[in-house]
Amino acid sequence: MTATTAVSSGKARWPVPTGLGIAASCAFAFVVAPLIVVAGAALNAEAMFFPPRQLTLRWMMAALTEGSFVNGALISFVVAVVAAAFSTLFALPVALQLRKAPPAVARILTLSFMGPLLVPSIIFALALYSVMIYAFGVTNLSILMIGHVIITMPYPVRTITAVTEHLDPALEDAAGSVGASPWRTFVSVTLPLIKPGVIAGFLFAFITSWNDFSISVFLTPRELQPLPIKIYEYLLYQYRPIIAAVSTWSVIGSAIIVLIIDRLVGLNVFTGRRS
Amino acid sequence: MAEQFDIELSHCRKRYGAINVLDDVSLRVKSGEFITVLGPSGCGKTTTLRAIGGFITPDSGHISIRGRDVTHLPPYKRNIGVVFQNYALWPHMTVAEILGFGLRIRKLPREEIARRVDRALGMVQLTGLKDRYPRELSGGQQQRVAMARALAIDPEVIILDEPLSNLDRRLREELRIELKRLQRSLGVTMLFVTHDQEEALSMSDQVVVMQSGRIQQIADPRTVYERPANRFVAGFLGSANFMAGELVQNAQDGKAQVKLGNGAVVGAYAPSAKTAGEKVTVIVRPEWLVLERPGNQLAANQLEGTVGDVIYEGSAIRYGITLDHDPEAPIFLQERSNADVLNPGDKVRINVINAIIATD
Numbered sequence: 001m002t003a004t005t006a007v008s009s010g011k012a013r014w015p016v017p018t019g020l021g022i023a024a025s026c027a028f029a030f031v032v033a034p035l036i037v038v039a040g041a042a043l044n045a046e047a048m049f050f051p052p053r054q055l056t057l058r059w060m061m062a063a064l065t066e067g068s069f070v071n072g073a074l075i076s077f078v079v080a081v082v083a084a085a086f087s088t089l090f091a092l093p094v095a096l097q098l099r100k101a102p103p104a105v106a107r108i109l110t111l112s113f114m115g116p117l118l119v120p121s122i123i124f125a126l127a128l129y130s131v132m133i134y135a136f137g138v139t140n141l142s143i144l145m146i147g148h149v150i151i152t153m154p155y156p157v158r159t160i161t162a163v164t165e166h167l168d169p170a171l172e173d174a175a176g177s178v179g180a181s182p183w184r185t186f187v188s189v190t191l192p193l194i195k196p197g198v199i200a201g202f203l204f205a206f207i208t209s210w211n212d213f214s215i216s217v218f219l220t221p222r223e224l225q226p227l228p229i230k231i232y233e234y235l236l237y238q239y240r241p242i243i244a245a246v247s248t249w250s251v252i253g254s255a256i257i258v259l260i261i262d263r264l265v266g267l268n269v270f271t272g273r274r275s
Numbered sequence: 276m277a278e279q280f281d282i283e284l285s286h287c288r289k290r291y292g293a294i295n296v297l298d299d300v301s302l303r304v305k306s307g308e309f310i311t312v313l314g315p316s317g318c319g320k321t322t323t324l325r326a327i328g329g330f331i332t333p334d335s336g337h338i339s340i341r342g343r344d345v346t347h348l349p350p351y352k353r354n355i356g357v358v359f360q361n362y363a364l365w366p367h368m369t370v371a372e373i374l375g376f377g378l379r380i381r382k383l384p385r386e387e388i389a390r391r392v393d394r395a396l397g398m399v400q401l402t403g404l405k406d407r408y409p410r411e412l413s414g415g416q417q418q419r420v421a422m423a424r425a426l427a428i429d430p431e432v433i434i435l436d437e438p439l440s441n442l443d444r445r446l447r448e449e450l451r452i453e454l455k456r457l458q459r460s461l462g463v464t465m466l467f468v469t470h471d472q473e474e475a476l477s478m479s480d481q482v483v484v485m486q487s488g489r490i491q492q493i494a495d496p497r498t499v500y501e502r503p504a505n506r507f508v509a510g511f512l513g514s515a516n517f518m519a520g521e522l523v524q525n526a527q528d529g530k531a532q533v534k535l536g537n538g539a540v541v542g543a544y545a546p547s548a549k550t551a552g553e554k555v556t557v558i559v560r561p562e563w564l565v566l567e568r569p570g571n572q573l574a575a576n577q578l579e580g581t582v583g584d585v586i587y588e589g590s591a592i593r594y595g596i597t598l599d600h601d602p603e604a605p606i607f608l609q610e611r612s613n614a615d616v617l618n619p620g621d622k623v624r625i626n627v628i629n630a631i632i633a634t635d
Contacts, residue, residue: 171363174365193367
């Protein structure tokens with residue numbers, strides 16, 4: 001027994017790379033490289049190079065105090081929270097209703113809710129801009145939020161339908177049988193059970209809104225620019241590592257959110273529906 | 276005053292597309308009765324249960340519970356306890372929370388809820404598991420929690436959808452007895468849906484046999500088994516041999532004499548009046564056939580044949596027998612296994628001790 005364990009662990013220590021393993025490693029490096037380059041550039045002392053010539057955390061600290069970026073981040077945060085909240089709120093009834101539709105209809109509707117992902121976002125932004133100017137005559141923060149609600153909705157629709165697909169309708173019937181009204185059933189049974197999908201959808205929507213450039217560039221009022229626009233405008237005139245530092249912070253924030261989503265999808269397994 | 280029923284369905288119909296899932300279903304359940312709806316899958320038994328529970332509304336017909344018309348009421352206004360096939364226990368709640376959910380909705384005081392949760396747990400012998408989550412319970416325990424949840428709301432009736440079908444055989448038989456005992460001691464009216472004929476026969480006061488959305492027979496277990504209303508009921512409950520024959524004289528008072536293919540004449544029960552000479556099919560249960568050691572004279576009610584399959588079942592032994600006069604239609608015979616075991620190819624003589632004339 002001990003011998004076999006030793007032999008197999010010996011093998012595991014020096015695995016011969018398989019084709020699949022190599023392919024996966026290359027893909028991983030390909031995806032992660034830009035993040036490393038940006039983070040590396042942020043550690044430069046003077047101009048942006050990669051690899052950095054002289055390491056310093058100066059710009060990383062400066063990025064957190066530079067008023068213009070902090071201001072942009074705040075605007076981005078507010079827009080993203082409001083847009084993600086509304087798109088999640090709208091996605092909820094959509095996902096719950098899709099579950100009750102006949103499968104063929106549900107499939108078509110699910111695809112149409114993916115629509116905003118299929119249209120090139122710059123074209124979509126232009127269209128939205130003309131509609132908004134026609135309807136309201138101005139752009140302001142709430143119009144930007146409307147735009148973001150539209151582009152972010154596919155995510156909560158997707159994550160919530162993914163969870164509701166596995167939700168046994170008998171759980172809701174059971175609540176009805178002991179006297180729970182449909183609303184009470186939703187609050188006490190449905191919502192707690194689909195919560196991981198709802199939160200994951202909200203966070204995906206948040207990240208999408210936070211990082212959005214093409215919608216924002218059309219619908220942003222001059223005096224209230226979200227962070228991606230701030231970064232863009234800064235780059236038009238200057239080229240200092242602080243911009244990489246700002247981006248690095250943004251990436252770190254997004255990464256934390258992705259980790260939370262992953263944790264939630266993991267939590268889903270622990271709700272004990274499969275036994 | 277007209278007799279009041281705990282559950283009453285009158286002329287319920289439900290169609291899905293071209294299929295009649297409920298085809299003129301009428302049934303009445305008296306207070307304190309244990310009634311089983313039995314049938315193969317797709318026969319409409321679960322639809323019947325879902326209609327009573329309020330999860331679907333029949334296209335036409337009426338459903339009343341204790342005299343109150345509930346046909347168009349949603350489930351939450353019906354006060355019916357439901358036990359689901361897969362238990363449907365809410366995974367995010369503890370046992371105590373699950374049992375107390377319906378009581379919290381009814382806004383009962385906290386001590387009263389605790390008292391009733393304890394009482395319901397006591398009834399299903401699960402005291403001490405209050406703080407467990409469903410995933411921490413065994414299948415049998417989950418089943419009991421589902422039962423306790425239905426009991427806790429003090430319902431007018433309890434309906435159960437194949438509640439034992441996900442358990443292994445041993446546990447199923449145990450819970451069957453326990454459930455029946457509980458029902459009798461509480462005097463609660465139960466409607467139990469199953470495809471398991473053994474469950475239906477052993478637990479029920481009344482058995483409703485359904486097929487293709489129609490009720491085929493409603494009777495006590497002995498009657499459905501010994502006096503099946505038609506071929507379907509005879510074939511679905513237990514096993515049945517079908518033999519062709521002819522009436523020797525007019526059937527009267529349920530009694531008839533039928534001449535089988537080899538000329539043997541057997542006494543049979545006739546559910547309806549028939550005239551002499553009419554061609555009939557008789558139903559003979561395997562245990563209504565008794566092996567006879569070969570003698571000199573062939574008696575009036577005897578058949579002759581050859582043993583084919585020999586199936587040993589522990590407490591009983593079944594023989595597949597090819598009849599001399601009709602080799603196309605082999606029959607089954609059942610005997611206690613302590614008798615001498617025959618071998619394939621053995622010649623046998625069979626006494627037909629009981630038969631029923633089949634109607635369609």
